[in-house]
């Protein structure tokens with residue numbers, strides 16, 4: 001938990017729906033995230049990031065990459081193409097199975113996502129329900145079209161992939177798809193990457209990049225959009241060694257997390273705080289490597305400042321498992337619209353590598369030098385949407401200081417990811433203050449700090465502007481600074497100010513990173 005936890009408690013007073021709207025308004029007001037191509041009125045589900053948003057997104061991606069790729073010896077990174085041939089998506093199963101349940105109105109033709117319609121109309125959580133079960137609910141409750149109250153046609157499936165063709169001929173040979181997950185490019189390149197990186201099992205391949213899904217109903221801002229970025233790791237493990245996980249330390253095993261198991265969901269029982277040790281002993285979590293990636297993912301999310309009280313791990317029910325998965329856990333966050341998936345951690349077994357080996361005719365097995373045997377590795381996959389995480393962090397960090405019309409917005413973002421780390425203000429523009437402040441600002445920039453300079457308006461207004469952008473530290477240069485080379489360093493959440501020597505500024509800021 002970072003040092004700004006006091007503010008996080010205060011913001012719990014927000015009513016949920018209000019909170020989401022306030023964050024969306026803030027994103028629009030400060031150009032953090034806006035509807036894409038607004039001047040022409042674009043399609044729903046596409047967004048553009050302004051300067052603050054782009055930097056925040058980059059900081060998140062860099063933090064993840066440092067934690068899971070450069071910071072480890074067992075994971076390497078790749079960057080695959082976005083467009084890939086039909087054959088890849090046929091083999092991966094996406095062409096046949098990457099579908100959402102679609103329901104259409106007989107009268108007005110409105111198309112809705114069946115699970116969303118049932119959830120909205122009946123005010124129940126439908127996670128884990130099969131299409132057949134959704135159809136039963138539509139039938140049983142005589143649900144109608146949300147727009148014209150017309151009768152609904154039977155639920156059918158809708159494939160979420162965007163299709164196009166390469167070159168001037170449009171036939172099956174030129175048919176390509178925008179990737180709906182980054183993972184498949186990792187599987188397709190697995191053999192090459194393993195060879196060039198000389199990694200032995202277990203090892204991971206990570207990727208950050210765009211994914212596209214033609215969502216029937218994009219909603220909740222960037223929570224569910226049609227173009228988004230994913231950060232994914234495919235972690236390859238010897239199939240006989242899924243429980244041989246040296247990284248699962250005693251500390252991690254004792255970590256307690258809120259688990260919402262398949263069994264609890266079926267019995268309509270409450271989620272329960274459980275240690276990983278207990279969950280493994282009772283076979284609630286299938287393998288130790290899966291448990292490790294659940295703990296490592298949870299730990300990283302909390303290290304960004306996300307409130308652990310709003311996180312839980314929900315196991316996919318049998319009906320809801322993706323076509324490639326034998327076991328999946330979602331890290332869920334308590335959103336204003338209920339507990340929903342923030343990220344997923346699946347056991348993809350050897351499904352993908354076997355499918356691609358079969359379809360391409362290439363040998364994708366691994367030669368285990370210790371036993372001189374050929375095996376097809378199993379895969380544990382932690383998969384996370386950057387945009388969804390960013391929005392979650394903004395909602396988690398949003399709070400207001402003061403009452404009523406006087407209330408000022410503050411984003412209590414962790415200094416590790418805040419788009420601007422320090423803002424530099426001259427008390428006045430005159431008498432050499434601005435020049436001195438600019439020198440300090442440029443010096444901080446040269447030293448690699450994400451610094452900003454602001455001389456517009458009263459000092460109070462400048463603090464408010466910085467707080468709203470989530471800037472954790474501000475430095476003010478005043479008349480004393482000219483005499484004794486000291487400045488005021490202000491901390492965002494507590495409002496605490498300290499006077500420090502100019503020569504100590506960089507060192508003090510480094511310590512806060």
Ligand code: GAP
Nearest residue numbers: 181183223224225228342343344383384385388
């Ligand atoms: N490779 C596995 C996979 O893609 P997923 O649960 O479909 O699994 C992984 O997606 C993560 O990607 C989700 O947990 C979420 O964070 C993000 N994500 C999925 N669909 C999204 C959408 N339409 N908009 C924004 N983020 C999305």
